[in-house]
Amino acid sequence: MKTFIEHVLGHSPNRQKLGVFGKVAAYYGCVEAQGRGSLHCHMMVWIKGGMDPNAIRQRINELHDEEFCRRLITYLDDCIINEVPPKPPDVSEDQNPLGHPCQRFGDSCPDEEPARQLDIHNLVKECQTHRHEKTCYKYWKGPPEPKKCRFDLDPDNVKLASEIDDNGNILLRAVDGMINNYNRTILECVRCNMDVKFIASGPDAKAIMYYITDYVTKSPLSAHASYVALESAVKRLKDKEKVDTSSDSAAASLVQRCAFSMLSNQEMSAQQVASELLDLEDHFTSDRFRNLYWLQARSMVTDSASTGTVVEEAEESADSDEPSIDRLLDERTYI
Numbered sequence: 001m002k003t004f005i006e007h008v009l010g011h012s013p014n015r016q017k018l019g020v021f022g023k024v025a026a027y028y029g030c031v032e033a034q035g036r037g038s039l040h041c042h043m044m045v046w047i048k049g050g051m052d053p054n055a056i057r058q059r060i061n062e063l064h065d066e067e068f069c070r071r072l073i074t075y076l077d078d079c080i081i082n083e084v085p086p087k088p089p090d091v092s093e094d095q096n097p098l099g100h101p102c103q104r105f106g107d108s109c110p111d112e113e114p115a116r117q118l119d120i121h122n123l124v125k126e127c128q129t130h131r132h133e134k135t136c137y138k139y140w141k142g143p144p145e146p147k148k149c150r151f152d153l154d155p156d157n158v159k160l161a162s163e164i165d166d167n168g169n170i171l172l173r174a175v176d177g178m179i180n181n182y183n184r185t186i187l188e189c190v191r192c193n194m195d196v197k198f199i200a201s202g203p204d205a206k207a208i209m210y211y212i213t214d215y216v217t218k219s220p221l222s223a224h225a226s227y228v229a230l231e232s233a234v235k236r237l238k239d240k241e242k243v244d245t246s247s248d249s250a251a252a253s254l255v256q257r258c259a260f261s262m263l264s265n266q267e268m269s270a271q272q273v274a275s276e277l278l279d280l281e282d283h284f285t286s287d288r289f290r291n292l293y294w295l296q297a298r299s300m301v302t303d304s305a306s307t308g309t310v311v312e313e314a315e316e317s318a319d320s321d322e323p324s325i326d327r328l329l330d331e332r333t334y335i
Contacts, residue, residue, distance in 0.1 A: 001029070001041060001284055008189055009045065011286060016048075020185045021079055023048035029284045037269025041284070044208060053201045061168040073162045076172060080196050081182055083175035084129070087121045088114030101126050102191045120188060127193045128180045153178055170200045 010019025
């Protein structure tokens with residue numbers, strides 16, 4: 001991931017350079033394990049000079065900047081693709097390299113056309129082509145509700161050219177309705193499935209932020225599994241020793257011990273265990289973060305507000321070495 005960030009995205013602490021999307025101003029990515037245990041990263045990337053969704057909509061709807069719209073569409077069409085590249089002419093199936101395209105890299109990767117074109121054709125077919133499975137319809141309630149893939153991938157979802165509609169919505173082309181969005185350069189480098197999305201509206205930005213936050217904070221155990229684990233922990237503790245729950249402190253102690261018992265019996269994949277043992281990162285970010293212990297902070301503010309000591313403490317700490325809120329923001333330090 002560090003190599004990808006430095007050489008493909010073009011972001012490094014020492015120097016900035018052009019990456020596949022331009023100059024990167026910031027990024028944040030979290031590592032998650034699939035149901036089968038494989039590790040993958042969900043990442044948000046902020047482009048230097050990029051405009052927020054409201055500013056983009058203003059240029060489109062209020063200023064009617066046609067040149068801006070043309071250049072934006074050109075940029076997006078260059079960065080995001082969702083079609084299977086054509087196979088080079090005069091190439092038969094016998095000339096296809098052996099093995100899965102994701103397993104070929106390094107010296108075996110072709111550098112020149114038409115071999116390179118054949119390689120990207122095979123990569124898209126194997127890595128980016130969506131195949132409907134049960135998980136596609138996990139939220140389907142059954143008839144009479146139409147059965148629709150929750151990823152909105154369907155052979156009929158075809159749009160041959162990108163455009164901006166009358167309401168200022170950016171509608172990107174979809175040459176093949178069953179192909180996940182990808183970037184050609186990234187696909188050739190990482191040689192695995194990806195999904196690239198441009199955040200063009202406020203609702204999209206909120207949805208992505210919620211999606212990432214949910215992955216960062218979600219429990220490894222599902223709700224029903226947590227209840228089963230809790231019941232098992234309580235039973236085991238009661239069987240092992242006499243537990244008195246007649247007082248509040250004893251009850252609190254039982255809850256705490258149950259929580260520790262649950263945490264010590266989490267299911268983890270071999271990849272997650274290996275990542276932990278090797279002390280590999282579980283997230284990647286361009287910025288520094290400071291922990292905010294919310295319950296303690298709320299308690300401190302509540303207690304201080306009742307005595308009127310918040311301003312006094314703030315004034316006393318103004319000349320201290322502790323960083324102020326303004327300094328933290330100036331240093332691009334986020335909570």
